[in-house]
Amino acid sequence: MLQLQTIRDHKDELVQALGKRNIDANGLLEEVLLLDEKRRSTQTQLDSLLAESNKLSKEIGMLYKTGKVQEANLLKEKTVILKEESKQLGDDLNTTAEELQTLLYQIPNAPHATVPAGTSEEDNEEVFKEGEIPTLAEGALPHWELAKKYDIIDFELGVKIAGAGFPVYKGKGARLQRALISYFLDKNTAAGYTEIQVPHLVNELSGYGTGQLPDKEGQMYHVTADDLYLIPTAEVPVTNIFRDVIVNESDFPITYTGYTPCFRREAGSYGAHVRGLNRLHQFDKVEIVRVEHPSRSYEALDGMVEHVKTILRELKLPYRILRLCGGDLGFTAALTFDFEVFSTAQDRWLEISSVSNFETYQANRLKLRFKDENGKNQLAHTLNGSSLALPRVLAGILENYQTPDGIKIPEVLIPYCGFDTID
Template identity: 80%
Template sequence: MLQVQFIREHKEEVIKKLRVRDIDATSMIEEVISLDEERRSLQTELDATLAESNKLSKEIGVCFKNGEVEKANELKAKTGALKETSKTLNEKLNEKAEELTELLYKIPNVPHPSVPEGKSDEDNEEIFKEGDVPTLAEGALPHWELSKKYDIIDFDLGAKITGAGFPVYKGKGARLQRALIAYFLDKNTEAGYEEYQVPHMINEASGYGTGQLPDKEGQMYHVGMDDLYLIPTAEVPVTNFFRDEIIKESDFPICCTAYTPCFRREAGSYGAHVRGLNRLHQFDKVEIVRVEHPEKSYEALDGMVEHIKNILRELKLPYRILRLCGGDLTFTSALTYDFEVYSTAQERWLEISSVSNFETYQANRLKLRYKDENGKNVLAHTLNGSSLALPRVIAGILENYQTPKGIKIPEVLVSYTGFDMIS
């Protein structure tokens, strides 16, 4: 979340930048400042009351020492009243601080200056495109038809077991899935990311730390009896490694990668754009997470973009990169680049990765700080990216690599799959 001091010192700038998200945050920002003024006033009054109580306590000791019992008892009565006042003030202060925090949770991150204005994904900017779109033979099929033809993904069986959006991978489909996970992890670790295996459920504090709570409860599966949430991405448990931590400046950069299944309730819509692997409630993803020095985070973001470019080049999939506009930017992000692979059979772009810099927004929630050269605690920057989400990568491979004889496996994956054709 945004820091109160930053809002106080940059009020008009914050309001102006949030308009890039198509949000008029004027009333919320004014309320933040007003609540903070009330909180400060209560804190000042409480501090003065406690100081007076401490002063009288010392005087009481002197009075008893000098035999002034009556005066000491009078002072004790005053300190008793001051303690009651302090208790009341402390309760009001806690209520006001909680009210302020709840309001701050509702204010999204301030967009980076490069984020374009816009209301929806139609206003996103294409900044890069690479790869040749293959010319498919007549009668080319979308991936859900190919999956059925070659018996590699069973959507009906998944629906029988659980429901729509929970596919079952079979035979060479399961092998391809496993190969991609291993390949992505190998590429990430070769690039300096340390691999982790993490829990697939998180507690409430972790959800608040990375921004999934309180605004995204409806998108996560909740295990009510234990008050835990199934993770929407490995970003959440991995970033929470550093909650309530003060790290050394020499520790930067901290680079992590993890494979997990991901669970998202997502409101269901209908049509070809959500058929097959296009939108799922459970899917596999390999994530990269970085904790960076504030002065290095945008250089790191560029490096993450280049890293994912190299993976897609090796897979030889046509792709493009979009800079998300304010209206399409996620709640916690300051700047996000989306990668999309072209689905030749569907004749449309499919999102396969988002790479984001959250600046201090998550770190402030997490209380993730480092000690600078002056010994001062400073908020770090956090970043994350999909490297990569598997369903639409598989959709792209099935559709773009299909031939009349079967589906070719990208050359870089053959050593992982153990076969070069699905037929």
């Protein structure tokens, strides 16, 4: 969430930056400043009353010691009034602080200066493209037809067991899925990321810590009996490791990678763009998360982008990178690069990764700080990226590597799969 001091000192700049998200934030930020002023004024009054009450308590003690009981009793009556006033001010302070926090939770992160203005994904800016789009033989099939033909993914069985968006991977399809997970984790750990296994459910505080709550509450599966949420991405549990933590400046960079299933209650829609693996309620993803010194976080973001590039180069999949515009930028992100792989059979680009810098936005919610060289606590920067989300990578492999005789396996995956063709 945005820092109050930043809002106080740079309100006009924030209004302009948030305008890239097509938000007129002036009214919201003014309301924040009014509530903040009310909170600080109430705190000052409360501190003054408490100081006066403490002073009177000392005077009362001295009066009793010197035998001036009547004077002491008169002052005690005054302290009773002060306590009642203090209690009311304390209640007012808590109410104002809660209102202020609720309002701050509603304000998204301010986009980085390089984020282009725009209203939708149509306005995203292509910044890089690489790889040859293969020419497929006549009669090439989309991945959902290939899955059925070679009996490697059963979408109908998933509907029977759970519902639409919960596929069942079978045989070589399951082994290819497992191979991709292992390959991604090996690439990430070789790049210096520490592998970690985390819970697949989180509590409400964790959801607020990384910004999924309250923004994406309707998209998360909620286990109401236990008030827990199924994770939409490993970013949530991994980043929350650092909630209420003060790290040492020498600890940077802090880097983690983890595989988890992910669960999302996507809005129901129909058509080829959401068929098969294109949009799921449960899917597998390998994530990379970084906690960085603010002065080095954008260098780290560039490094994450280059890292994902190396994976796609080894898979030999045609891909492009987009810088997301303000209208398509995630609620908590300051800058995001999306990776998309080209699906030749569908003749469209499929998003497979988002790599983002959140600057201090998540850290402020998490109270994730570090001690600087002067011993002062400062907010760290957090970053994360998909490395990679499996469904659309798998879709791209099935479609782009298909031949009349079967589906070839990318060379880099053969040692992980134990086979080179699906036929």
